[in-house]
Amino acid sequence: MSPIESVFALPDTPAAKCLHLMRLTPLTTRAELVEATGLSQPTVTRAVNALIEAGLVIQRTDLTRSHGRGRPTVPVELTDSPWMHGGIAVGTQSTYIGLFDVRGRTIRDTTIDLPIATMAHDDVIEHLMAGLNRLTVGIPRPLTTVGLTFPGFIEPHGSVDAPSLGWRRIDIIGRLHYQFSVPVTISAAVPAILGSELQASELHFASPPPTALALFADDSIGAARTDGDGVRQLDVELADDTLLTTAGLLKGTGATSLPELVARDDDSSRARLDTRARDLGVLAAELISEHRPDTLVVAGGAFIDDPQAPGKFARSVREQLGADLQGASLRLIPTHDEVVRAIARAIALDRVLRDPLSLAG
DSSP: OOOOOOTTOOOOSHHHHHHHHHHHOSSBOHHHHHHHHOOOHHHHHHHHHHHHHTTSEEEOGGGOBOOTTSOOBOOEEEOOOSOEEEEEEEOSSEEEEEEEOTTOOEEEEEEEEOOGGGSOHHHHHHHHHHHHHHHHTTOSSOEEEEEEEESSEEOTTSOEEEGGGTEEEEOHHHHHHHHHOSOEEEEEHHHHHHHHHHHTSOOOTTSOOOOEEEEEESSSEEEEEEOSSSEEEEOOOOOTTOSSSHHHHHTTTOOSSHHHHHHHOOHHHHHHHHHHHHHHHHHHHHHHHHHOOSEEEEESHHHHTOTTHHHHHHHHHHHHHOTTGGGOEEEEOOOHHHHHHHHHHHHHHHHHHHOGGGGOO
16 A cells, blocks of 8 residues: 555645635635735636636636726636545444535435444445445536545554554555545544634635644544644543543443433433543643644534533633633534534545646546
8 A cells, every 4th residue: 555645734736725715715816816825926827727627617707807908807716516525434333425516515415324343344345335336326427536534543554543443454545446446535533623624714825824633532532733734643642441432431331322321310420421521621731732722623422422521621621721721712513413524525625625636637
């Protein structure tokens, strides 16, 4: 296997920078793109023309504006892209699959029950390929890229390493590429949360974007941060007997799920839940102290399935860092559905937003 490409990198090429800005602005001009990107007029003109040739951008000649003797201004905007991009967000119990256009609009999606911890990895991969195949049937657009997020650590060469699920260096992207014959991108779930943030952010290319840190707490614990180049997954070391993961929390309680433990509403269960929320606050404070982000984004069942957890978590962070959180703001992604759709969309679009012209033709 070849080394995995860096996912969720900041737009670097002229075409990628222009495409990013045009996704966030319904109608723009080449002059406005020059100002926003800091690129020269000829460079922007070449980039926009290349995007037009690729079928991603169209000139709105019907909205041409005249300026006296000068050359008329012809606005440009994204087309209804001829391509579609598949995104797969694998979870421990279910998997979301979506098809998206380059604007990020959902063309078609589905959720399939897939308890991957109880299945052989070959069977899981077959289900993923079959699910994506079924979703594309009858849509008159070519599948142009596929992206996948997984609740584990992604090795530098692109294989999945998730010991808690029994997955050791499993090559998913090779199988998906062989099946669909399109570029395939893979990421752990947590970096994809920040990838989604970057794709929806107004970037000022003359200055570095605000930094963000993501903490995900569910069956696994993960963290990622943005830096000057994009998104980087962080290695979070946990003790073997930690209560931070859902499996560790449920061990010895007889409960089979976090909602079941929360519903018990007894002192023992509540104490375990409160300890987890406080300890997650301590972990978040350590990450904030080390990386100094402008924003901390938190997500996962630990915060969603226990209504009391977000408040206790936030108090714990403030106890560690003080009221100002060392300048960082906290933001919770409130629902599981919002998380999986965001990360599936982000990984589906990663390749086209990083290097759109490489897909042309």
